[in-house]
Amino acid sequence: MRVERSREDSAEVNAQAGSPPIVIRPSRGWVPLKLEELGEYRELLYFLVWRDIKVRYKQTVIGAAWAIVQPVFAMVVFSIFFGSLAKIPSDGMPYPIFAYCALLPWQLFAQALSASANSLVANERLITKVYFPRLVIPLAAVLTGLVDFAIAFLVLLGLMGYYRIFPGMAIVTLPLFLLLAVSTALGVGLWLSALSVQYRDVRYTIAFLTQLWLFATPVAYPASLVPGRWRAIFGLNPMVGVVEGFRWALLGTGQAPGSMLAVSATVVAVTLIGGLYYFRRMEKTFADVV
């Protein structure tokens, strides 16, 4: 007991002399998030995003155009099958722009989700050889998706010009919906990435999960198609709020998403905070298990 005391004292003396010592102890159970440490490692975060963007389209012929090809083709297919053949209503908008406006946040979400869920396993070498807050890795994976989003957004602007649709003041709320989409991807991605270190099954569920999730999100159809009494449950899927929000902010369809958005935001907050704590709890085992 006495010995322990004097050790603590000496540590205090040291702390006063210079920067505080790093103390490494076994940690068990739930631990504080220590998000401020992320600030120290922001340059690493920047370089990881930069690496992923640089590498993504290396040795491809059309390069960054891939960011446009995917949503545009999805739009064409959706317009033919759901718009022209199935005659799904589109809130009075031309179907192509109605679909593209939803595909944009959807692709961002789906890409960010699968990238972050696989990120820890993909960066195994880094995890077993260098220390840094592990949170940097899924975060970088999510942020990388924003670049593709920005490129594909230009196409949307072109489409809006073509159809002569001009957004109203509501467009200022767009970043809010973007934040919601990114947070959803990060929240779910954190859970899945931490799980996938231990259980590689997760990798196989992701494609399947995003496919099901696409049908539960009003990308190909308007949310107004869902009967009123199911709306609250529908709103539990945060991507509903995101997609409807995008359409409202850019095309002016429907009404300002109110209560449904509140439900979505709550769900995201719970997933994200839970995901952060779960990730931190599992973090210490990553290097031993991955």
Place this chain on the structure above:
Amino acid sequence: MSDIAIRVEDVSKRYRIGQREPYKALRDSLADVLSAPFRGLVSALNGRRAPAVEADVGPSHIWALKDVSFEVKRGEVVGIIGHNGSGKSTLLKILSRITGPTEGRVEIHGHVGSLLEVGTGFHPELTGRENVYLNGAVLGMRKVEIERKFDEIVAFAGVEKFIDTPVKYYSSGMYVRLAFAVAAHLEPEILLVDEVLAVGDAAFQQKCIGKMGAVATEGRTVFFVSHNLPSILSLCERAILFDSGKTTYHGPVREVVSRYVRSSMCGPMVNLTVADHHVAGDGSARITSVRIESASGEAAIRRAARLKITLWYRSEGPLRRPNFVVSIHDFDTRTAIFHLESVSAGLSGTLSSEGSVVCVTEPLNLIPGRCYLAVELYRGHIMADYIPSVSYFEVEPDDSDDRWSAVPRESAFCTLEHEWTVEGA
């Protein structure tokens, strides 16, 4: 007390055996959960208690480290020596915060940089320039710092012409040189290094050791894990000897190395693994084991003994135009004393893909002291394998003839049989 850089107190690390397997399928865990109540039931029926969840030392756990304590003072250069699996690398992982200890406490005063591998984070698709920035950031350098040292790094690696070429087109030598160059320009207060000096050709290794020596003289604390005893001897003042997860000795480097050498000298036969010793060469043929003994069959190697060195090798196909090169080095100064090679001695032709060759020497006439071998294998002019230090052995004085026992190793390595006559008297 503020001159302490690293303090390790009773640190232990337990691994579950099987935990290091690549992964666990979810269904295994589900099966565990489902069968757990039944296991409890079965043991209850058998009148035994169910095993405790946190079994301390079960057959399924191993202690990679057990109650390790030591202190490193600021500015000290400390070597860590031990056989494979003695816990050296686990200790480094704990100190660099990659994995946590199971028990105990570590206190580190100062900014830590760790080099557990050369080229961590290198991406083959990126150019040399891009990888310098990426790798620098991964190792904890600031962008401005990398920018400042960029030219120096590139010059050190000697890849100026290829700096804008993707590293996947680099030769393995260039790749490793660039990777080491970035690491060598890291300037933390405390540097943790694991075996990374074992890269590149002999000349580049020499350059690396020189750079590490310079780092050490700048007053930084260096913690250095290596199999390469000569480089530990030349870099470190103090060393810690690890054996099966425990520190067995901590003291001046010469004493620690002597103890280690004595413990590893017990058998004349050394089996080599790729991870420890094979430093250079294209790997198309490898030396797998080395045995050194006295040709007379005597247990000790004495001053006038003829040496018998056996090399086992394995190659990808028939071994054409092989040249086995063995050099005998003085342990303390690392100077090569003798150079032996099979081609010059008349061994030629093609050998089968696996086998052994034996070299028997003339009487050595070595002054008593400690030596080691360096072994190389060439196919024609291509280096296939290079092991810089292996088979430590002690040359003992002759029983019958102690004429040269009084000569210390410092003044000469060997003697010659010779005659003296008086002329013109």
